[in-house]
Amino acid sequence: MTKIALFSSKSYDKEYFERFKPQSEIEIRYFKSALNEDTTELAKGYDVVCVFVNDQINQTVLTYLKNHGTRLIALRCAGFNNVDLEAAKDLGIKVVRVPAYSPSAVAEHAMALILTLNRKTHKAYNRVREGNFSLERLTGFNIHQKTIGVIGTGKIGKAFCEICLGFGAKVMAYDLYPDSNLEEKGVLYSSIDELFRQSDIISLHCPLNSDTKHMINKDAFKVMKDGVMIINTSRGALVDTKAAIKALKKHKLGYLGIDVYEQEENLFFHDHSESIIEDELIMRLISFPNVLITSHQAFFTHEALEQITTTTYENITDFAEGNELKNEVKSEN
Incomplete structure (x- = not known):
């Protein structure tokens, strides 16, 4: 069973992540809160933390996640400037993203x-x-x-x-x-x-x-x-x-x-x-x-939401099954 904590959740996130949920054993919990230093306790015990553009995944957050069971950060977006990749590398936490969605x-x-x-x-x-x-x-x-x-x-x-x-x-x-x-x-x-x-x-x-x-x-x-x-x-x-x-x-x-x-x-x-x-x-x-x-709605089409969801699930499944992470984001250092 792969346990996922999905932060910055909106109604459309839940709609699409439930619609395209794989048959494999996955347990997903939706949190309306953004992930930051004040909300890290919500992620305790989850294998995967799924985040969006305004979640803040710095060294402090990553250290807490590592110490409480998280092994993968799954970005449901293309950008990754909100993740401390160097800290993730040092802590052994993998980071994946959705490189292109419509x-x-x-x-x-x-x-x-x-x-x-x-x-x-x-x-x-x-x-x-x-x-x-x-x-x-x-x-x-x-x-x-x-x-x-x-x-x-x-x-x-x-x-x-x-x-x-x-x-x-x-x-x-x-x-x-x-x-x-x-x-x-x-x-x-x-x-x-x-x-x-x-x-x-x-x-x-x-x-x-x-x-x-x-x-x-x-x-x-x-x-x-x-x-x-x-x-x-x-x-x-x-x-x-x-x-x-x-x-x-x-x-x-x-x-x-x-x-x-x-x-x-x-x-x-x-x-x-x-x-x-x-x-x-x-x-x-x-x-x-x-x-x-406009309030960050450029991506907001049915086609893009479907692509974000299915690619995020593919990334998580590849990690759970030990496959190559084709959408992994790595520190350049």
């Missing part, structure tokens, strides 16, 4: 943010519901022939490039490992500074690490076009929020669409409608008419 879902959401910000469909919707059919201040621009810069051309970035090409946009890209297939389709790889200089729209699809943290900062904004649109569906800390607010106030940043936020762990995935939100940065962002924020 890349099209995230890529399509990035384009939805672009279209909504540009054509102001969210504002038009609210106006019409109030009987206001005016077109004043709803002017947008054609995406056709605009230059879209894509930072990161992995599976999601590649899907996004192909969507942009379908709109007739000029697509520039930056990645340490250029994709020859995209180049054949017309994507032009360049330096990141050149991408900043030429792009009308910049969409982020790269992982968060020490090299990419706050890559969109005050120096980057200085290079960009006036009125540039920034879209982030990857990781919140890729964008320096304070620098973005200053750029918005100066009209350097013309549009900002984010599905992730660098301090989202205290906000996203929860209902705060009856609370006072104390995060001044997010409240400042919300106040701008040219900022659109």
Whole structure:
């Protein structure tokens, strides 16, 4: 019997994990709480701890888990920046992830943010519901022939490039490992500074690490076009929020669409409608008419949820049966 503690559980997690539960002996307990130093006791006695993007698996948490029976951390997401991989390695705890789950879902959401910000469909919707059919201040621009810069051309970035090409946009890209297939389709790889200089729209699809943290900062904004649109569906800390607010106030940043936020762990995935939100940065962002924020829902499609669930179960089953962990995440040190 493999015992699993699933943290940061929502109704849809339970729905899909119960629907696709394998026939093998598995016992799963769902915890609404996030995993952090204050909630580690909940995981006592569980072989596997299943976590999501805002659970904090640091050395203290890992040490407790190791001492109380946990042998595997199963991430039900692609990112792993919230796990201390070096500590996990030292403690002998394996870490697995879901490397790809419907890349099209995230890529399509990035384009939805672009279209909504540009054509102001969210504002038009609210106006019409109030009987206001005016077109004043709803002017947008054609995406056709605009230059879209894509930072990161992995599976999601590649899907996004192909969507942009379908709109007739000029697509520039930056990645340490250029994709020859995209180049054949017309994507032009360049330096990141050149991408900043030429792009009308910049969409982020790269992982968060020490090299990419706050890559969109005050120096980057200085290079960009006036009125540039920034879209982030990857990781919140890729964008320096304070620098973005200053750029918005100066009209350097013309549009900002984010599905992730660098301090989202205290906000996203929860209902705060009856609370006072104390995060001044997010409240400042919300106040701008040219900022659109969604709460980490880019991945949120039926297809993606099914892929996350089945891959997570495959990872856990492989571990329980002693098979090769094809989706293992290892420390680089």
